[in-house]
Amino acid sequence: MFSQLRNISDWKDLIRNLVLRNLRIRYKGSTLGFFWTMISPLFMMVIYFVFITLLKIPIDLPQLLVGILVWQFFVMCLSDSVNAITGYPSLIKRTYSPKYVFPLSMVLANLVNFLLSLVVLVVFLFIYTIVTPSYHLVIGPGLLLLPLIVLLQTALILGLSNFFSCLNVYFKDIEHIMSIILLAWFFLSPIMYPLNLVREKTGAIGPWVFNLYIINPMASIVTCYRYAFLGIPVPFSPFFFLSLLLSPVILIAGTLIFLKKEPYFADEL
């Protein structure tokens, strides 16, 4: 089934070119160009910092920022994914190149942006600990796990992107459903609130609610990032590890569906 992927190395030039194209065109024509990739997350962090400090909102800023950056990577890819195939009808119909390069290069371009924003995050956290004496940044061994966590999230995103880019070829409604799915997913993941809050609030109903909650792969991934950057412990529950395992499963399933339908894209566009 994956035999279509065997010649992927023949197309690494194309993948690299498409990634570069995606990166270039985003800020094409602007004076600062590619620097916006760093400037926009920086400004976002500063604005959150200013307002949360001024309004004295009882929220843990570093946790919030980690959550938001991780979520942005996810949401950018998924909203781009619906057009990853349908957005390029002439390429799909007229050129003999494997179609999986389109969602893949889109995810990789977003990954580059995400990694750069993580660099900005590290710098910001460093400055934040200096200006906020009450805050103690715990830099632990978790940071070594970061590449693995990024890989896990990229696997999840690529699997979902493959699935949704393919689905939108057949059902144009996906484009519109996507924003609704993403909004619900946002509140079902610990982005604006810490994971602990979920355990506390649902404890009265029963532990199964939390177990169900953590099955969401984005919940476990965000938790892992918070562990890596901030040293916040992860819940040692089998459901948590099951949730982490879900990402590679989704990658394989999404890619399989995509490859199965790929030869017929040209017929539908």
Next chain:
Amino acid sequence: MNVIQVKNLGKKFRLRHAKGQSLKATLIDRILHRETRDDFWALKNISFSIGEGETIGVIGPNGSGKTTLLSILARTMVPTIGSLEVRGQVSCLLELGAGFHPDLTGRENIFLNAAIMGIPRSVIEEKFDRIVEFSGLGQFIETPLRFYSSGMSVRLGFSVAVAADPEILLVDEVLSVGDEAFQKKSGERMREFKSRGKTIVVVSHDMNLIRNFCDQVIYLRAGEVVRQGTTDQVINRYIEDVQAQLIQGGAGLGVTHEWGSREVEIKSVTLTDGRGKPTANLRAGDDLNVTIDFFSKERIEYPVFGFAIHDADRVLCFGSNTQIGDYRIPSIEGWGRLRFRLASLPLLTGDYYLSLSIHSQDHLTNYHRQEYFYPFTVLSSFRGEGVFSIPVTWMMGEQEALNAKSRFDPKTSGED
């Protein structure tokens, strides 16, 4: 050796009311087991083989499956049934500059487009200067594509596509784009490919191009091969079919236009050849007789009848009217018939369109005009470029014109 081998190939499409059905509609259809999709065979039972170094033309009316066939050969579509074997690297001029991005410069687009076609970066780097030179873009190569004219983009696309130096080249109507100079340049490039023994498959409506360029022709209609064989045979068959359809009142150019105040109306028009046989299929040198039956609701003094002949590119070839011809018609009323003869047509092979008009002497009132209304086709043994054939005799040095008799002789060809 055959480089392309197609056996009993068929391609089925699913017709829907709108492509990309909504989820709800699909779910309802699935649950109720409703069959809403109609199957449509774009290609049926196609078999042929192409030898190495052959140039094959694919002709047929619009919607006959030509582009689908080319897409399958290019492996962008998979056949529903049948088998396809292609040996060698294929480059496809299906849609020039597919994948060009308006925000990227010419240079960036060259690398992107080459990557899409699977040309290694090293090859493109090596040939970069030649690509730029061939495209004639010069310093514009560092300008974003959005500032290019459409001709410039096409030139760039063609330049990249031929740089691939493929073994098999698939061409879909691209030679008719760009300005004249570039058309000539790309035509030369195609001939060079041919002379170097590359295999070429061309889809075109341009019979002159097919005739000059191809060894073999496949004629498709409604997804089936009507005829395949040597170029002249197949083209003649195609032209006959087209004419047969046109006589039945086909659509022609799609620019057919009829208007006027209609005090006089053209009621029927017959085209006949020199022998008086009704036809829209003429030979060069033959006479074209036109008979117009009209009805005038009121008495009209000094009406002017006119005609014009345009070619398939809507270039005016010839036109005249009774006023220019000093043929004075004092008045018309009720039914009438006007005939005119165009003696020994000197036109080249191609599709032509006859327009007719009846208007007032001062040209202020148009009673009835039929633009591009009557298509006809001319077959000429005379080859050349342009619209008309003029007998030519070649003479080297002081040599006498030994063979002064031209291949085109209006007096004899009109009779046979």
